[in-house]
Amino acid sequence: MPLSAGTRLGPYEITAPLGAGGMGEVYRARDTRLLRDVAVKVLPSHLSSSPEVRSRFEREARTVSSLNHPHICILHDVGREGDTDYLVMELVEGETLAQRLTRGALAPMEVVRLGAQIADALERAHRAGVIHRDLKPGNIMLTKSGPKLMDFGLARASGPLGGPSSGSVAMTQSPTMAQPLTAEGTIVGTFQYMAPEQLEGKEADARSDVWALGCVLYEMATGRRAFEGKSQASLISAIMTSEPEPLVQLAPMSPPALERLARACLAKDPEERVQTAHDVKLQLQWIAEGSSAAGVPAPVAARRRSREQRAWILVATLAAALTALMFAWAPWSARDQGPPLARFMLASPEGATLTSPANAELSPDGRTIAYEASDSAGTTRVYLRPLATPETRAIRGTDGGSLPFWAPDSRTIGFFSRGKLRKVALDGSPPVALCDAPDARGGAWSRMGVIVFAPNNQGGLERVSENGGAPTPITQPNHAKRERGHRYPQFLPDQKHFLFVAIGQEDLVSTYATSVDGERSIEVCRGGSGARWAPPGWLLYLENGITSSKQRLFAKRFDPARRRASGEPQLVLDDVQATNFGYANVTADARGTLVAQHWEAPPSRLQWRDVHGVVLGTAAAAVEGAFFALSPDGRRVAHNDADQINLFTLDLATRVSTRLTFGNQLTASAVWSRDGRRIAFASGSGARGWEIHVKSADGSGPDSLLFHGPGLFSFPMSWSVDGRWLVAQCADTSGSYDLWKIPMDGSGSPQIYERTPEAEQNAELSPDGRWLLYGAVSEGKQALYVQSFPNPGTKYQVAIEDVLGAKWSAQGDRIFVLDPRREALSIPVSFTGGFQQGPTTRMYQLPPNEAPVGVAPDHRLLTATAQDISASTRFEVVLGWPGLLGKR
Template structure:
């Protein structure tokens, strides 16, 4: 049965469903007496007459009621209403361990804390005579108050002699990739976490839970299940016959004592396992204490009987000495690594794409074993590639076309990266990336050990934080008014509480205020650290930053944010992408460094194309061009050159091939739009703080017609044919809205589409009666047409994906970019009616898709576009043991 909101079970009012399984449905509810949120679990109607089901449901109620512990979900009440049995339990806010592990393995400190809490709860259950029998990540909830054991539906009294065979088993209504298979009609439990004796149908006891605990700990440490197979039979065979791969082969930094503990938990013979959850908890606490002191781990061997204890500790002492010797050898080996520099060439037939707005500079994995970078064939779209440094080849990562500014997960197994409008993540061995959130011109990310990502979601925003599983970004601070226009290139520091970022001002790109800040996630600390026109990194005890074409390293305490000593010069000369305030350099945690060298180049060129895509003429040379617009007579071109830290508007004469800069003040100037007669140009200035109009021939000063306090003017998009209306877009990132303003500056701005949000790129039709614009439908950008003035009616023009609409001069054809090329759509707009006709794919075009990179002549026969140009063939430089330079 499915309960609707408002249904009451006694004093409990149902609010919303939380989940369902083969043995129950769980709902969020309100206790009307105590005014608190609770979880109500009911036995589904189709099972209410099933004796096994009722017995299990009743058993869960009795079991939980006998257990009162902070690490076990609390039972508040039981009852029955109109034949429906229900339990009322503590409402837990958080995520299950299964959901957390979908993001990857847990950091050691977090793992140990969680495991100790699970053992505490399990120990209480066992001491109360209760065996859980279905311990797995899905039955452990991670809350602010700690880990909580849930779902004792399969539990039994430890002294009872119950059959291990049941006609029911838990089957969660969640995706298969998130939760393991269960067996229906066979044994009780969940296959991947069953002890061998459960698989064989023998009686389970507390040591069976210890085996399941070992499987859970293994997954927490590695992100992989200890036992898996393509079928239930192959999984059970693995549990009975095979040992999982050593944790150290998957996570080399795992403490040896933890690996030995897990291995003992997973012993096939129950007598060879740890005998109590209390023993496991004590060992985990010891490992945690040793880890916090950064000393060698001390091993203990599982004692089956008391007389073996002395032998166990003797073995432990010997193993401790061996571990200490191994650590000492490793440190000596690291110290003796030579300083080596090597070149890494681009994959055959490809060029590196490592500078500019749509680039993917090289980044080395934290473990120093893999490299990711962006590359492409000349004139084609770029893609991210991954290369194992033990290999000589690189492979493309599927679904990362247009991937920009990649960054690694702490375990070196996943990547975050930006596209034109999204922040995404991909597992290195996965087939496709997943979207985390919207983003526009993202400026860097950093993935923390706690599973949170820091990101500059847009080029003109501050640093935000979001879960690596996706969700709404939460801004950690605010931009400081006119002092800074962008915070970017965040970097987590090792304590997980502090981070670095660079703060810049587009209107004053060489300001002495530009530099790296040291900030805390809780917002209590945010202070200027060092002046530089680029980002900074931390590794091996040093802050690494660039100043005056010199790469420096200075001793730095990441927990206090204190610099000490004098900056030391490194021999490397990495490439500085001045337009982005970024040094194209990356470091690992083990002394490896990768960087690009040489000058950063623009990545686009202007060219004329016919309707078949044939290049008719190339113009202007290299640059980074956006907001390309032909004059009304098609003889001139206004464009924004963003190849410098402060974008500038230029007017290009298509006859004489001369170009003139429109403005020499006002900081960043963007979004040029011609007046209907071609005599004036409207644009935004002062980094989106104001809108102005100036004669297109220059000379006379600009006239400011609108000023806003929050730098939210994203750009002017179109000027009505009658000259009475300027349309512009306002907001941040993709959260933009089209508005209208009288070019004289008189009157107040008005929203074009009423309450319709996320509207942008508006274009008046040649007769001024219609507006083609971009909006989102099902998270995809699409082109729509609406009457002007707005009536609420609209027609969808694009299918699948569409940005940047343009009209033919007679209003009978609309063009747009569909992420792969130019599409033409016939339209009819006689009278007050509008109809969308046939769509034709004209020709492929590699537009960056940043902002208005093409335009079309009145007759619709020629297109001018800023397209991808060639990348860099200069090799990357790899450095081994770079810190050794600082010790001479």
């Protein structure tokens, strides 16, 4: 029977019914822990006894939680209270597209905008191997921030395009029903959006969703369904044999390209249909851009280098001409319409890869982009890219450089490397160190010769002369507002005031304005990623600052003289890379040029190498994730997904993947217990920081919070062989990194193991648990130490100048080291009569983009190689970007 108001399901209190879907009843509820309203979907009691239905309900939980996208409803939690199974999702306010269509067709450009966003969400689902199977207006909510795809109750994991998939045919072919089909000839709404192959009982794939999307596009544009029938039989006959009435006859104001696209989506033969939702999205974006006389199709950088070079001739010519035009145009007057809109892509430089994020910064004269990229050896440098030519160069002396920012004359760049704030002139002079910046978070340079910067990941901002010297504090976090740190300053036109981002402990990101004299800060904008000023009068920000996945970029009016934002946010771009903790990762200048980074995490190939570096075979051809951790028995790998959200394990023998977490927080740095039964991992969400959780390796039971260190970052490093201790790297309240030891048997509280002025990291306990191997970074180099454990008394330094990482052998008689030249080295060690180090032996050299994962008991090394990493990230340059406003 329906749940009444006041009913509790775990921490969730039911407040009102919302409706019923194909897989359960939906209620509005209150999360009593986080004090927020949520939607709770309950599997009805009369269905919970069916193993098949419960399995399908659990499948929906796994499906929805695997998707992280601004246009897909977020799953917060999954639980069971007594005999009641339930899902907890974000509460989406608005109306369904079906409700909106009762008032008639949508405007053509509204159809294009919504269609592109829906296609983008489908693309994300398909990339995760999920077919929605029930896309229709009733499953699309319209909100202030755009459409949201709902009800994945029929969705399931897919195989290759057009290939087989798991699940019974009876289950996967049945449409959603709001009520039982009791009378002959009753029309079930979903049938009107089902592709011919589904009606024939064949397996559906991504192209079946494309058909449904075509039906939705047609209905939005015309206000009528593409296929109608007086009975179920006549409806099916229409879908199988008839063509919809031409769209332009019903909606003559629609662009002809929209009709061609809808018709291509509704091809009866899946082979003749538009093949992917990605293609639909690109076509709709092209229609949107082409709807303006000023729209110019964007040349897209080809993946193959030979094609890219030919394309660059055209791109460089276009960019040079338009850039010159913009210089002649600027500054804009109040009655100017702005420069013409043009867009083009910039790929990674030859022999290097954009970092994620690349922290691009446009020069004040608008001619050059400074950004970060790493070469084939993994060394990060600051690169320069003129907009008008395809030549890219790394700035000499910027090894390890990050977060570049320009001097006002566009001839010198400030950046951070090896714990210092530095500057480098572009005339070839060597860099100059200005002051300490142990773990910097951005800087800005004023015409008055003052540099404002964030020296650490926590704490306030400081100022220093452009000639160096002792820094002076400007701001301090407001502890009453639970702020942790200030970062990413940006000067305003008067060169005295500047914007900065404040991060708080409860996922709060706010943008403030203050002055170099430290006057009272004024809050300018709250939420999102933290805003960036785009001259002459805009703030740019991403909608969500707590995820590494793609986000939407918005613009809001801003008066730099009064330091006030106003008006409603306007969408600029749909697909921009977000980066954690308050950085918008976009840059714009006064001439209307905008640069944003696009990024797609590439899969990695896992392979085995022997002690001589010979490849023994592939362990897994393509695995998503930003990190990988090998189990102690060498049989499984822990990893996160492409969006770095959830944790999985992969059995390397059977290829069976097991999902461990169902949340919307980032995951990183997994560590196995020595018996392989538990996994400790870092979980992070916005400014609240990273904390350590523990989860059963078989996926059973909830994950539990183990430890949240005093600062923003806590990462597990190593688990002792007896299970008693977990070693972690944690930041303190000043942002410095130390090593902690955490008792796992409940015998005490976590405590600091090693604290020095250096940044300790990459810790691993020896197989016998008596020694801790770890690195300590100072001046950009990582020294290697061995120290007694659990009591940090005896400490030895390993005789090697610099390392990227190190691991124990399975027997603990050797240390395997990867040096900065990516050479794998073997160092024999003994602890008889103290610490004894034998001669270092070169084993082999790892190729670019290949990283060690772990050493198996038989000495085999598992490595991970990111596939096609240079094509996974690129810049988009938009000339005359305000021309995008009002067109999406």
